[in-house]
Amino acid sequence: MPQRDVINIGLLGFGVVGSGALQILERERESLANAAGCRLEVKRVADIDWQRPRPIHVPPEKRTTDALEVVRDPEISIVIEAIGGVKPALDYVLEAIANGKSVVTSNKEMMAKEGRQVMEAAAAKGVDICFEGAVGGGIPIIRPLKESLAGAGLRRVLGIVNGTTNYILTQMQQHGREFGDALAEAQQKGYAEPDPTSDVEGFDAAYKLAILASIAFNSRVNLESVYHEGITRIGAADMAYAQELGYVIKLLAIGADTEDGLELRVHPTLVPRDHPLASVADVFNAVFIEGDAVGEVMFYGRGAGSLPTGSAVVGDVVDVARNIRNGATGRVPCTCFEQKRAKNIEEVVGKYYLRLQVADRPGVLASIASVFGEESVSIASVVQKKTTGDRAEIVWITHDVKEHAMQKSLQRIRSLPVVVEVSNLIRVLAA
Amino acid sequence: MPQRDVINIGLLGFGVVGSGALQILERERESLANAAGCRLEVKRVADIDWQRPRPIHVPPEKRTTDALEVVRDPEISIVIEAIGGVKPALDYVLEAIANGKSVVTSNKEMMAKEGRQVMEAAAAKGVDICFEGAVGGGIPIIRPLKESLAGAGLRRVLGIVNGTTNYILTQMQQHGREFGDALAEAQQKGYAEPDPTSDVEGFDAAYKLAILASIAFNSRVNLESVYHEGITRIGAADMAYAQELGYVIKLLAIGADTEDGLELRVHPTLVPRDHPLASVADVFNAVFIEGDAVGEVMFYGRGAGSLPTGSAVVGDVVDVARNIRNGATGRVPCTCFEQKRAKNIEEVVGKYYLRLQVADRPGVLASIASVFGEESVSIASVVQKKTTGDRAEIVWITHDVKEHAMQKSLQRIRSLPVVVEVSNLIRVLAA
Numbered sequence: 001m002p003q004r005d006v007i008n009i010g011l012l013g014f015g016v017v018g019s020g021a022l023q024i025l026e027r028e029r030e031s032l033a034n035a036a037g038c039r040l041e042v043k044r045v046a047d048i049d050w051q052r053p054r055p056i057h058v059p060p061e062k063r064t065t066d067a068l069e070v071v072r073d074p075e076i077s078i079v080i081e082a083i084g085g086v087k088p089a090l091d092y093v094l095e096a097i098a099n100g101k102s103v104v105t106s107n108k109e110m111m112a113k114e115g116r117q118v119m120e121a122a123a124a125k126g127v128d129i130c131f132e133g134a135v136g137g138g139i140p141i142i143r144p145l146k147e148s149l150a151g152a153g154l155r156r157v158l159g160i161v162n163g164t165t166n167y168i169l170t171q172m173q174q175h176g177r178e179f180g181d182a183l184a185e186a187q188q189k190g191y192a193e194p195d196p197t198s199d200v201e202g203f204d205a206a207y208k209l210a211i212l213a214s215i216a217f218n219s220r221v222n223l224e225s226v227y228h229e230g231i232t233r234i235g236a237a238d239m240a241y242a243q244e245l246g247y248v249i250k251l252l253a254i255g256a257d258t259e260d261g262l263e264l265r266v267h268p269t270l271v272p273r274d275h276p277l278a279s280v281a282d283v284f285n286a287v288f289i290e291g292d293a294v295g296e297v298m299f300y301g302r303g304a305g306s307l308p309t310g311s312a313v314v315g316d317v318v319d320v321a322r323n324i325r326n327g328a329t330g331r332v333p334c335t336c337f338e339q340k341r342a343k344n345i346e347e348v349v350g351k352y353y354l355r356l357q358v359a360d361r362p363g364v365l366a367s368i369a370s371v372f373g374e375e376s377v378s379i380a381s382v383v384q385k386k387t388t389g390d391r392a393e394i395v396w397i398t399h400d401v402k403e404h405a406m407q408k409s410l411q412r413i414r415s416l417p418v419v420v421e422v423s424n425l426i427r428v429l430a431a
Numbered sequence: 432m433p434q435r436d437v438i439n440i441g442l443l444g445f446g447v448v449g450s451g452a453l454q455i456l457e458r459e460r461e462s463l464a465n466a467a468g469c470r471l472e473v474k475r476v477a478d479i480d481w482q483r484p485r486p487i488h489v490p491p492e493k494r495t496t497d498a499l500e501v502v503r504d505p506e507i508s509i510v511i512e513a514i515g516g517v518k519p520a521l522d523y524v525l526e527a528i529a530n531g532k533s534v535v536t537s538n539k540e541m542m543a544k545e546g547r548q549v550m551e552a553a554a555a556k557g558v559d560i561c562f563e564g565a566v567g568g569g570i571p572i573i574r575p576l577k578e579s580l581a582g583a584g585l586r587r588v589l590g591i592v593n594g595t596t597n598y599i600l601t602q603m604q605q606h607g608r609e610f611g612d613a614l615a616e617a618q619q620k621g622y623a624e625p626d627p628t629s630d631v632e633g634f635d636a637a638y639k640l641a642i643l644a645s646i647a648f649n650s651r652v653n654l655e656s657v658y659h660e661g662i663t664r665i666g667a668a669d670m671a672y673a674q675e676l677g678y679v680i681k682l683l684a685i686g687a688d689t690e691d692g693l694e695l696r697v698h699p700t701l702v703p704r705d706h707p708l709a710s711v712a713d714v715f716n717a718v719f720i721e722g723d724a725v726g727e728v729m730f731y732g733r734g735a736g737s738l739p740t741g742s743a744v745v746g747d748v749v750d751v752a753r754n755i756r757n758g759a760t761g762r763v764p765c766t767c768f769e770q771k772r773a774k775n776i777e778e779v780v781g782k783y784y785l786r787l788q789v790a791d792r793p794g795v796l797a798s799i800a801s802v803f804g805e806e807s808v809s810i811a812s813v814v815q816k817k818t819t820g821d822r823a824e825i826v827w828i829t830h831d832v833k834e835h836a837m838q839k840s841l842q843r844i845r846s847l848p849v850v851v852e853v854s855n856l857i858r859v860l861a862a
Binding site for chain 1: 451454455456458459462463465466468563569570571574575578579580581582583584649707710722723724725726727728729730731732733736738739741742743744745746747748749750753754756757758759761762763764766768769
């Protein structure tokens with residue numbers, strides 16, 4: 001076992017996550033040395049812009065603008081990748097691995113899109129690749145899924161994994177705001193990017209679901225297999241109806257391991273008010289897991305931010321350091337041992353919430369109900385309300401039905417002369 | 432690196448946890464072999480009673496009534512201890528370790544009382560000792576605390592770690608039951624033992640807090656330093672007042688790392704209704720963590736039961752197997768690197784709920800309030816209600832005050848002629 005007094009770390013990217021990790025490495029220096037069994041030294045920090053103000057100082061001799069200097073430094077054993085995005089982060093990560101370094105990253109996009117390549121490269125070199133910070137910020141999720149829950153018999157993973165959209169939906173729910181207003185406020189508070197597409201359209205959550213499901217179900221999930229739909233079409237009216245019917249609306253990432261394949265989808269979802277995920281508010285994240293053996297388990301906390309995500313990165317660094325000191329890097333392999341097919345969204349069975357604007361005259365309810373009947377869509381509840389003038393609004397909640405049948409019904413309903421508008425179709429969380 | 436096709440496991444104790452672990456090892460055989468990198472075979476099972484019906488069959492040639500046969504078997508590398516209690520479990524665990532075997536246990540009492548001895552023995556032999564199942568059943572808590580949250584800067588740990596008392600309190604809260612009735616129902620449902628002392632008096636929660644705090648704060652906690660108080664004196668009236676004041680009552684295990692020492696206490700606690708722990712109901716457990724870097728993190732799930740706890744045990748077994756295959760047992764050392772003093776409960780600062788029966792006449796409120804004033808106990812709110820005849824009930828909530836000052840006030844209040852009875856003093860969770 002190689003005994004070492006110090007393990008040198010290289011940091012790529014000195015933004016939100018990188019500076020958070022560095023702060024923690026500095027201020028918890030002693031306890032981390034105890035935990036790792038040796039000193040953890042950040043030897044080099046690479047960033048293209050050294051002019052921006054940061055919460056922590058890096059001595060000039062440690063700074064570089066060339067990431068290759070870091071990934072090629074023979075004295076560095078662990079590289080923290082905190083650049084984000086696929087390119088050029090992936091190139092640096094692969095070169096670091098090729099040079100025998102273990103890598104810690106919080107890069108969800110890279111791991112979701114290029115996880116296979118990164119994992120295979122690490123396995124070939126016998127080094128560690130850790131990415132706890134890629135999902136749920138500082139909340140321990142990846143490692144518990146991969147290690148503690150190895151015997152849990154995981155069947156379903158439900159996640160509120162995007163803080164921006166959860167903040168927006170919480171604002172809409174608690175204050176009756178419309179989406180646009182809530183988004184503007186989130187942007188003002190720094191919870192949403194100037195271009196909010198990745199968050200509000202569900203891309204970010206889809207990355208995280210691909211990662212979570214790959215680990216939970218031991219089968220590599222291709223990002224293309226993840227259906228995703230954002231929250232931009234959720235209105236204050238939907239929120240109000242959901243509330244009236246005993247639900248809240250959340251952007252859920254849902255992965256399920258079923259007999260005929262994996263279900264992988266991100267979409268707004270009506271969650272029963274007494275479900276533990278229903279009370280996960282504001283920017284908080286949570287991952288709710290169901291397993292044959294373990295029953296229900298939930299992980300909850302701050303899903304983003306400099307120090308929370310930095311905490312996850314540092315936890316990974318300590319783990320890698322322990323492996324290095326024990327000559328045991330690569331001890332937890334990629335766990336995608338199986339190849340499971342992914343279902344198409346059309347095959348997925350679930351309940352639906354449907355809000356329609358219709359002409360307010362006799363027989364309208366019956367004509368829509370008869371379409372549902374003909375398509376074998378069974379109705380759990382229906383609420384009809386007079387709105388303005390000669391219009392009425394009808395909200396339906398169905399029993400379980402295949403997405404395909406629901407979409408077919410919707411197409412037919414849309415073409416009924418009495419139907420003025422299909423306002424929204426939202427999926428309902430199944431028990 | 433020693434490559435092995437199979438790792439043999441010995442199981443001590445074939446009760447609730449042991450049979451759960453065995454069931455999972457059998458039914459998840461293939462995926463566990465993938466995860467561990469080799470087959471995991473249960474070679475011997477020791478129990479003193481082979482007559483009881485079990486949910487899983489053990490072939491006669493694997494059975495023994497002599498635990499020593501297991502811990503001395505040279506072909507066995509991992510011993511699962513599922514006997515419970517300190518003696519004789521501790522002796523077998525120490526002998527297994529002395530024989531170079533790694534040990535997985537869910538024995539909270541043994542780890543709380545004899546953890547130091549067990550950890551030191553394992554360190555001396557370079558083997559693993561894992562005990563994820565000792566706290567929170569199948570919920571991953573120990574390993575995340577020790578590994579993922581190594582850089583989290585943990586300051587406080589709040590746990591609902593006893594399912595029996597949480598079930599009883601939930602029944603009292605939701606149905607207005609008295610403690611005795613709720614206990615009887617819990618016993619009938621098998622959630623409480625015929626002798627419920629360990630649960631309802633807080634011993635079980637104290638064991639778990641000693642373990643959690645030792646890991647969270649990197650300092651060995653002696654069980655004697657943990658103040659504990661049970662739930663037997665909580666009445667339906669307290670539940671109703673708590674509700675009226677915006678709280679629920681939970682048995683909390685509270686550990687805090689403060690400037691002048693560790694706070695370690697288990698007692699009924701008024702938890703604000705909007706705190707994530709407030710909605711942890713029935714037999715569910717949760718551990719809520721606050722850290723400088725990580726912010727707030729909560730782990731939630733089934734805190735007991737054959738398969739959930741078995742799942743935790745099996746997760747540990749896979750981890751140990753990975754270490755064995757990599758020649759890296761002992762890679763995560765005991766993390767009690769520091770020696771922090773434990774505060775006495777008298778030193779602890781907090782808020783209090785006090786319910787009194789008093790004579791219903793003018794000046795009573797003032798005479799009690801003046802005692803509080805003289806003892807510098809500041810009052811946050813007070814509710815007075817007429818009860819029967821010439822009696823009234825007063826409920827006080829204080830601001831922060833040292834336990835010592837609160838107890839002194841209470842002593843003086845008790846001796847006031849107008850005070851008929853001190854019905855209850857319950858601590859309130861501080862933000």
